[in-house]
Amino acid sequence: MGKVLVFVQHDQGRVLKGSLCALSAARQLATAWGSEGIVALVLGPGAKTAADEVSHFGVQSVLYSDSPLFERYRSEPYGRAIALAASQLGASTVVALANSTGKDCLPRVSVLLDAAQASDITAVNGDGTLKRPMYAGNIMADVELQSANRVVSVRGTAFPPAERGSAPPGSVGELPLAGDAELHEQPRFGEVLGYELSKAERPELADAEIVVSGGRALASAENFQKVIFPLADALKAAVGASRAAVDSGYAPNDWQVGQTGKVVAPNLYIAVGISGAIQHLAGMKDSKVIVAINKDPDAPIFEVADYGLVADLFQVAPELTTAVAGIRS
């Protein structure tokens, strides 16, 4: 088996925690498949800084490029660069975090490398098969990738972040782009016209130790802010939401937890006014401790909650905020 290439994502040079989780998944894959070691690729503004950091995580070599081509993420130049790096580094497996970037560009890599791909894996089995959720996590599949080259996207919450090693760092070098004649600015790459990013005032949802999520029961954006935000802030928690709350405009789209939103596994997940539909459970049922506040004693969320409080959220959530603030101060 060739090497395992990890596409490491970062924010202006700061490596994403989820990419460190992808690195530990890569290590498990390398062991299970008898690969010849781990290499990495970093793209975009700040790539050199991130590459230097990644070199300390037990990788043989790291390639980076901060070419203007990669200034804003676009699927095709990113996909092409990842495939190019794989061939230059002798990698037969490509691994990345299954966040919106990884989900978007990895299949393009699969085509370029003629690889089979497994999405969103949660474990590497001893026999080399990969475990991944299907049907909103109601069924787990063990899949085998039957091709020489392989692409794997990793569910961050299912693997611990890799740790910085004490061994000498791997080599760091620039990715030469000449190897792919199509990898120059092309009209078909398109243009990012802009972003509408939600303000990051709280911990990152995907990495947070505590998450407080609100559902349809909040009934308005004002209530969501008045009830959920103070509780989250008292707990130093990230804020999540059900699809119903996002659809109704109470919370931005990237706060959605579930099958089609983000998958979280914090130490403590507090579901406030959320019924517990399977698609929502798919995104939070691996949390260590789950608390549910719901006025309907038969709400399905109580079937997964460690602690259930049957009550009107508008009464008890503020009480909980006050109680937590009392403890934390």
Place this chain on the structure above:
Amino acid sequence: MKILVPIKRVPDWQIKLKLLPDGSGVQTDGIKWIINTFDEIAVEEAIRLKERGIASEIVLVSIGPADVRQRLEYALAMGADSAILVKHDGPVDSDLASRALAAVFKRGDYALVLMGKQAIDSDSGQTAQLLAARLNLPQACFASKVAIDGGAAVVTREVDGGLETLKIPLPCVVSTDLRLNEPRYAALPNLMKAKKKPFEETSLEALGVAQEVKVRVKALSIPLGRKAGKKVASVAELVSALQNEAKVL
């Protein structure tokens, strides 16, 4: 402008699925099938583009056994113009689906492929991107808004952190997210009329597509569920349990 809308038939998400005794697959005898939720949204979006005078024709395509026809007819009743069924009884992974769809795409003169961002059965989320890459076309995935501006698609994408607006030239592949629209219901009279719309059956063989799959499912299992914990009577009891028992505060 002609639009191709690939759809997949999936088990209704409201039913509780059972595994076959040997764990090799899901029990599908007599279950209720639906059009994959995201694909239905793609059908709706295509129809809206047609209603706005932007699209001229909507062609549906699906890969699967003969009775997938009923799902295609439902989407025809929603307002699509014609359908292609690539009849195939064996397993289909994202890779095979994308190869079949690429072959269908090449037979027509399509400016746009609109399809779901993931199928709610396999949850792989690969096919749209695989298809785009195979055809060397641009892609805009996870769309919550689609506009056609001359020779380009302007797509608002749901990404980590919020929304991104991406402009890509046609032809291109756009994958739909949940908030793009709310699909209409097909009216009963339209269901009758849909049976008369053009319907082509073809096969992988006729399309020149090899049947091999690259992702082999070795075993399925039902994960151990969480057990329900306990009900607490008050906020004070909850806080005390979180502090002293669960030790998460």
